[in-house]
Amino acid sequence: MPKTVKKSNAITASNGLFTVNFELNGVKTELLTKPGETLLDLLRRSGLRGTKKGCDTGDCGSCTIILDGKTALSCLMLAVQANGRKVTTIEGLGSPAEPHPIQTAFVQAGAVQCGFCIPGMILATKALLDKNPSPTEPEIRHALDGNLCRCTGYVKQVEAVQIAAQALKKQPKKKGK
């Protein structure tokens, strides 16, 4: 096992690998990462493939995660930068059996076509609604402007965010969801 050296707030790679300790979808997690590996690649290599690899240059938003409460592009982050932080991926939101209200709203509005952009869009929606529970349409469009969708004209997604906002207002708050 590589050794984590915590001197001056530093992590040193051992045998060419860093050990990253972070909170992943509410669970304390320790993963090994190669130098230069992005958080996106680490997540997908670890089986969390809901985070999509699209452009890999920070343009499409399909790799969006929530990092310490704010959206982040996991393709533009080294995995080691996640050390000590809270990461939420689409797998942390809901499940097929018990979807998150935002996921339900996207289905209800017919906002999902091929689905590739949707995990990122749902996480961007979550970050928006956590901060602003009653966004206007321009605010929704600005909050989703980093999530490109090749299938739709974004009308249904905007509608889905509005439905989700209403649904979340009616729900008692769940910690971390």
Next chain:
Amino acid sequence: MHKLDRYCLPSTLKEAVAELNAPGRKAVLFGGGTLAVKTLPPSADTAVDSRLLKLNYVKTDSKYLTIGAGTTFTELLEKPAVKTWASGILHQAAFAISSRMVRDMGTLGGNLVRPYPYNHFPCLLLALDAQAVVAFKGKTQTVPLAELWSPKLMPLLGTKAILTEVKIPASSKNLSAIFEKFSKTESMWESYAIVTVAMEKKAGVCRSAAIALGSAVPTAMRFPKAEALLAGKTIDETLAEQAAAQAAAALPKLTQPEKADYVRGLVQVLVRRAILQAFAK
């Protein structure tokens, strides 16, 4: 193949500068990381993450609006002082940063020290006569913003030295200002030209004006001769056109030389329009 074998999170500036200057090591500073990750030199062996340095702040006093280099664009958008300063152009420029995730991750410091012509803030802050504060080898130094891009300082930023904050003179608070970016789509990072005009007016006269250009030129620049044409005058279409023509004529090497005629014409139109709009505000 990356050689990275050390990732550190210094909590003080002194510690961060020491990490960057550690003998026998090649370190790279990470701010928001949106540009650093994809351009990480294969020879870099240390990543110095600046997120615990507490460089995300906006402060005002009688002399300056001071913005920490680690302030993200989203944080800038949330600050009341930024909303109204110089006709709100700082807010407008942060709002127009390519996407929500980049606004959440990217920092003002990264926008200034990464030498990409398309960044919004070099041109904007040049027009507001901003100064940069740089920490290097145990001391901090305040320099005019344009010096950041000098061959002497530029190679040191993020590898040996750290941009800590930007100071915008209080005299720019009530300037009549215009920020205009011309690109294929609103959210595109790449653009043809970014123009900032900041003007001090009194009794229907332009007392002084700053005209700055980004994107069309590799490094943001001012146009002193065009600015001098406007000082002390009442601006009309003819004068604005003269100043814009002066600016277009002063353009050096372009970012897209293959589109030189188009870009020169475009800059002239944008500058004229921005001068007229700033004067009419």
